[in-house]
Amino acid sequence: MSNQNPVFIPGPTNIPDRLRAAMQVQTQDHRAPDFVETFAPVLEDTKSVFGTQQGQVITFPSSGTGGWEAAITNTLSPGDKVLVARYGVFSHRWIDLCARHGLDVQVIECAWGDGAPAATFQSILADDVGREIRAVLVTHNETATGVYSDIAAVRQAIDAAGHPAMLFVDCVSSLASMPFEFDNWGVDVAVSGSQKGFMLAAGMAILCVSPKALAAMDAATLPRTYFDLADMMAANASGGFPYTPPLQLIYGMRESLRMLFEEGLDNVYARHFRLAEGVRRAVDAWGLKLVATSPKLYSDTVSAIYVPDGFDSNALTDHAFNTYGVSFGIGLGQLNGKAFRIGHLGSLTDVMVLSGLATIEMAMADLNYPIELGSGVAAAQDYFRSGSQGRAQAAA
Ligand SMILES: *Cc1c(COP(=O)(O)O)cnc(C)c1O
Numbered sequence: 519m520s521n522q523n524p525v526f527i528p529g530p531t532n533i534p535d536r537l538r539a540a541m542q543v544q545t546q547d548h549r550a551p552d553f554v555e556t557f558a559p560v561l562e563d564t565k566s567v568f569g570t571q572q573g574q575v576i577t578f579p580s581s582g583t584g585g586w587e588a589a590i591t592n593t594l595s596p597g598d599k600v601l602v603a604r605y606g607v608f609s610h611r612w613i614d615l616c617a618r619h620g621l622d623v624q625v626i627e628c629a630w631g632d633g634a635p636a637a638t639f640q641s642i643l644a645d646d647v648g649r650e651i652r653a654v655l656v657t658h659n660e661t662a663t664g665v666y667s668d669i670a671a672v673r674q675a676i677d678a679a680g681h682p683a684m685l686f687v688d689c690v691s692s693l694a695s696m697p698f699e700f701d702n703w704g705v706d707v708a709v710s711g712s713q714k715g716f717m718l719a720a721g722m723a724i725l726c727v728s729p730k731a732l733a734a735m736d737a738a739t740l741p742r743t744y745f746d747l748a749d750m751m752a753a754n755a756s757g758g759f760p761y762t763p764p765l766q767l768i769y770g771m772r773e774s775l776r777m778l779f780e781e782g783l784d785n786v787y788a789r790h791f792r793l794a795e796g797v798r799r800a801v802d803a804w805g806l807k808l809v810a811t812s813p814k815l816y817s818d819t820v821s822a823i824y825v826p827d828g829f830d831s832n833a834l835t836d837h838a839f840n841t842y843g844v845s846f847g848i849g850l851g852q853l854n855g856k857a858f859r860i861g862h863l864g865s866l867t868d869v870m871v872l873s874g875l876a877t878i879e880m881a882m883a884d885l886n887y888p889i890e891l892g893s894g895v896a897a898a899q900d901y902f903r904s905g906s907q908g909r910a911q912a913a914a
Contacts, residue, residue, distance in 0.1 A: 524866065525845045526874040528661050528691055528820035530713035530720055531864030537717055540773035541766040548765060554757025557768055561754065563775045564724065567693060567783065568708055570700035573726040576750055579764045582690040582711035585723030586615050588745035589686050589707040593731050594652055595739040596620040601642060601683070602655040603628050603635055606662035607851040612655055612688060619740055624651070630852060631811040633660070633667035636675040643679035653684040653706070659692035662850040663809045664822035664859065666696065669703045677704075684731055690714060693724075694778055695790045695819045695863045706731040714819070717777075717864045718770045787818075792902070793862045793871050794818040799901045800875045800894030804882070809857055819863035820847065824856060826888060831858040838881040846878060868902045 524532045546553070564575045578584055594600070600621050602613050605628040616623045626638055634656045643651060654676060659666050669687055676683055684706035689698055693708070694715030700708055705728065712722035727747065735748060743749075744761075753760040778786055798816065801808060801823050809822035825831045831849045835858050838844050847859030860878070862871055875895050883891045 521843075523842075523844050524870050524874065526860050526862070526878075527845050527847045528714070528859060528861030528863060529711075531715075531717055531861065532866065532870075533717055533719065534777070534865040536777065537770050537773055537865075541719065541770040543766055543769050546765060548759055548763050553759075553763075556765075556772065557754075557759075557763070558757055560768055560771050560775065563779075564771075565726070567698070567775070567778065568700040568726040569698050569702065570726055573700050573705075573708075573728050574732065574751070576725045576727060576747060576754070578723045578725075578745055578750065579721060579762075579767075580723045580745075581713070581720050582688075582709060582723055583611070583615070584745060585690075585709035585711065585725050586612050586688065587619075588723065588725060588742070588747065589709050590616060590619055590621070591738070591740040591742040591745055592727075592747040593684065593707065593734040593738050594619075594621060595737070597622055598652045599624060599650045600653045600655055601639060601651050602626070603638075605632050605634070605665060606630055606657070606660035608661050608688065608690075609655075609657040610851065612657065616655070629811070630663050631665065631809045631815075633665045633815045634669075634672055636668065636671040639672060640675035640679050643676060643681040643683065646679075646681065649682060651681065651683045653686050655686045655688075657688040658698070659689070659696065659817050659819055661691040661820055661859075662822065662853065664817040664820045665810045665815045666692070666817045668814070669705065670699070673704045684728075684734065691819050691863065692817075694774075694783075694786065696817075697783075697787050700726050700728075704728075712767055712771065715863060716771060716774045718767060718774055721764050721767050722771065790818040790863060793866055793868065794821065796868065796871055796898035796901050797821050797860050797862055797875065799897040800879075803893040803897035804879075804887075804889040806889075809853065820859050820861050822847075822849070822853060822857045822859045825858065829885070829887060830855050834858055834878075834881055834885060834887075837885060838878055841884065842877045842880060844874065844877045846874075872898055872902070 603626040693710040708726040710724045712718040713720035849857040
């Protein structure tokens, strides 16, 4: 079976040839004097993707989950109270990680399809007269449901309550695909990874940490060794790494940043909106429904789509893979069997997205879904033809 077909899972994403080539490098000594010339600009340039001047970018060799662990263990102590909303598998997994680290986790249960409940955060924070809540944790883009949350609104809620809690944001499936404003939103720790918007292999957790979060390190007593920010920053300051760095990924990251800056971050965001909107027009033409409950919650990196009653979304994604050699995201958690996901982030063009829509349409038609073959593709084609921004060369 051809492995030329793009994947339509919301990470890991398609790796452009240019980045695969950039990662093809021979071993180099990371203690040699020239390592710093490769590594230091990567940290510096990543700041503009986070939208920060005052934040510090730090990376660990791990998947994104390790970034969550670093965020928690460096800033908090056992028994510390954190406030989190659960609205999908990823927000759930972050909650689970906090609980297993012995934090006192106050969970707000939300419907899957909703986003971070800023107003509820505000009233809980206002009622916390003892100021015991140390951090509010938000998943910017809930990859399981295709829901985008408004981080500026969460910041406003914290400020309106006059509460000193830190703001931690998981932006693994949004960074480098949708706008992120670390400084303007007053984020204290943002957590991302190499295998989604940066279009690389998995293996780098990429964090941005505010001065306020760094100041919380001394008092934080959760155990940490591998993920110790202080060790990493001390080594980074002299251009090094406290252990063996993922050199090939760092080379890939350098090239990824070049690609993003060549396209222009605003164009990258416009392209993601455009691809997402094409998918949404197709979903509408099929007569299917998104899991996300309102347009302001629509994610530009992944769409979770309910299958009609009586159909099994796992049978659909299996069929698309087995028959046409294309991967789509399965429904996760309580959406398993009920929804499938189309990932539309990273290295993708209009044409690639049309191929994904055409494929899932064939799979639905094969399985007797009540859709009209070609209707979704046509709706996306109409939209892509009429649009202007972010076209063709975008993900070359
Ligand atoms: C992919 C993802 C993660 C991290 O997962 P890893 O597999 O550990 O890289 C975390 N949060 C969200 C929202 C994600 O989409």
